[in-house]
Amino acid sequence: MTTTSNEHSVITEEHISTASRPSALRITDLRVANLHGVPFRSSIIRIDTNQGLVGYGEVRDQASATYALTLKSRIIGENPCNLDKIFRKIKQFGHHGRQGGGVSAIEMALMDLAGKAYGVPAYALVGGQFRDTVRCYADTPSLGDPQAMGERLLERKQRGFAMLKMDVGIDLLWDVPGTLIAPAGARENKTTMHPFTGIQVTQKGVDHLASYVETVRSIVGYDVALAADHFGHIALDSCIRIGRALEPFTLAWIEDLIPWQFTDQWRQLTEAVAVPTCTGEDIYLTEGFKPLLDAGAIRVVHPDPATSGGIAETKRLGDYAQERGIAMALHLAASPIATMACVHLAAATENFLALEHHAADVPFWSDLVTGLPSPLIQDGQIAVPEAPGLGFGDINEELFAQQLDPRDPVYFAESGHWDRESSHDRLWS
Known part of the structure; x- marks a missing residue:
């Protein structure tokens, strides 16, 4: 037992924390x-x-x-x-x-x-801070009525989100005659990769999607970033035609139009449209991203740190993308735990754009952990915490118990x- 004494006190090992060895x-x-x-x-x-x-x-x-x-x-x-x-x-x-x-x-x-x-804090372990707040974008599943969708996104904007994302694709077209050419059973087929489904979007379908986005834009305005996702399992030619039709609406990006594995098709798409292209949520490790990045096949790389390898590996990816002039946004659909991991990653990565938030309609979401502001996202931003590790106090055991998977x-x-x-x-x- 180690002791240090003077006339007033004796400090023993039992009286100090040994949890920091x-x-x-x-x-x-x-x-x-x-x-x-x-x-x-x-x-x-x-x-x-x-x-x-x-x-x-x-x-x-x-x-x-x-x-x-x-x-x-x-x-x-x-x-x-x-x-x-x-x-x-x-x-x-x-x-x-x-x-x-x-x-x-x-x-x-x-x-x-x-x-x-x-x-x-975790960001200190991967190089320190570039920012002390992290911008979030609200991902919002689409409604068939573009007016209703615009109003739904406007509500997000009024809550402080300065970036929004919606779904724009063939799910909006299946019940609109003359917009799709598709083999029998194609609507139910979710396992065939995009180039092989045989689904084509007609000019009427392209015009319908452009009109949908135009209506949404007219409601949310042009002072907020707006991205689009979930175009459906369609081949490259249809993707190019849709991308060109959406150019007037200054989208932040168009996401995952074709599988990430097809580097050359992504390069063709990126060269054909004046809208930033984006993919990467299903890619593991920096090595998996290199073909896309080295070919200049996308404008925005979009890893999900819960797939790409966590904080340090995704920071490595962000730096690799930055050297090639490519910005990095973060895909995520998670609790505050993975969210805070992403906050530290975003704080430490210079070419970071925005972090996805998929729980804008989950009222208890911020309260799943303790020691952080509630709501966690304020004015569309998360403040980077200074506390050690991921920066939250602990998990909310009572709320965890209520949300356990049955x-x-x-x-x-x-x-x-x-x-x-x-x-x-x-x-x-």
């Missing part, structure tokens, strides 16, 4: 709580340590929590402050789309833990059966 910090457990309605299904992970520090992360919306749980045995006993070492160890178990959710959630939780251990209603269930998951993981001989 980063070199001795070790991971002891990983557990999951599955929520629903925040706005979608979200699996929140909690990583425990031998010093009582806990870190939180979030698996990509609607992904399986198993993607994180299978990695538990690979991180038990590790020091969470060894961020890069652990990430290199587990990144082989991620992939594109929701399959990147486990690795990314763990990376967020490690950032939370390391920040708490060192007493610094299919798996156990609050951070015991996960010991994952401790002994074993495999010879090395990728080389």
